[in-house]
Amino acid sequence: MSFSIPSKMKAWIYYEYGGVEVLKFESEVAEPEVKDDQVLIKVVAAAINPSDCKRRLGQFKDIYPPPPTVPGYDVGGVVVKVGSQVKGLKEGDEVYGDINERSRVHERPKQFGALAEYTAVEERLLALKPKNLDFAQAASLPVAILTAYEGLESAGFSAGKSVLVLGGAGGVGSLVIQIAKQVFGASKVAATSSTGKLELLKSLGADLAIDYTKENFEDLPEKFDVVYDAVEPGDRAVKAVKEGGSVVVISGAATPPGFFFRVYSDGEILKKLNPFLESGKVKPVLDPKGPYPFNKVNEAFRYLETNRATGKVVIFPINP
Known part of the structure; x- marks a missing residue:
């Protein structure tokens, strides 16, 4: 299976710290480079988190690299390219995960997150999407x-x-x-x-x-x-x-x-929890105001920052 991957794509970016107003929707963003241990994901859905807001406001600037930043931790999408060291995933696999690695020995926050048409993610942070969930439901879960x-x-x-x-x-x-x-x-x-x-x-x-x-x-x-x-x-x-x-x-x-407590991204835990999701014992909860379309990410963040959301605020579809 082969995929046609454009050299330029749409993504949300901020170039300075600040409120929702610093977010820019751009259409000529270069596709991210895929490292040997990564896969390139065609993003179908993403979810936003309070940590996205705090990072954009500069609250993590002591530990995270400075802007420009494409925000977004939660992703659901399709693998369209695999790095040379990737063993367990192949092109066409439907996956989900928290793309920002925080491990007990190092921290590697990405400047290129999930709020883009394509994003590159380490294989170890991902799991196959539960078969009974759609991409919006799956993307709501990882973080x-x-x-x-x-x-x-x-x-x-x-x-x-x-x-x-x-x-x-x-x-x-x-x-x-x-x-x-x-x-x-x-x-x-x-x-x-x-x-x-x-x-x-x-x-x-x-x-x-x-x-x-x-x-x-x-x-x-x-x-x-x-x-x-x-x-x-x-x-x-x-x-x-x-x-x-x-x-x-x-x-x-x-x-x-x-x-x-600080969460650590780990695809193995997602794999462990997949049976509970596929059996329906554990269900995603999506805010009824969503999902928000890709061109309304700024509105989704404004809503999230009211602290009135029920469950997760999801962006879908990104790549229909």
């Missing part, structure tokens, strides 16, 4: 599902333990509920959301849905083995954890026994 799984694993979560998920209707929180129950075998899952999203929490498997606009979770008589804070850290979370338990914090500073 959030890796964050959910690795956060619970880092907290020592295991079968029979209980968890409270703060922000259960968000991109990460909606998957923490499902991963805790279906993959780890939680004895009880509680989660918080606003009034209109309580039924969603229950549909995802939450045993207890807490309306944070009417009830303070820290006042519950019951305490939890793990509190997974998928919103913003604060001292409140530690008041809901059992003695000897832990609090997973994915943004900002953590109050002990909380710990700040």
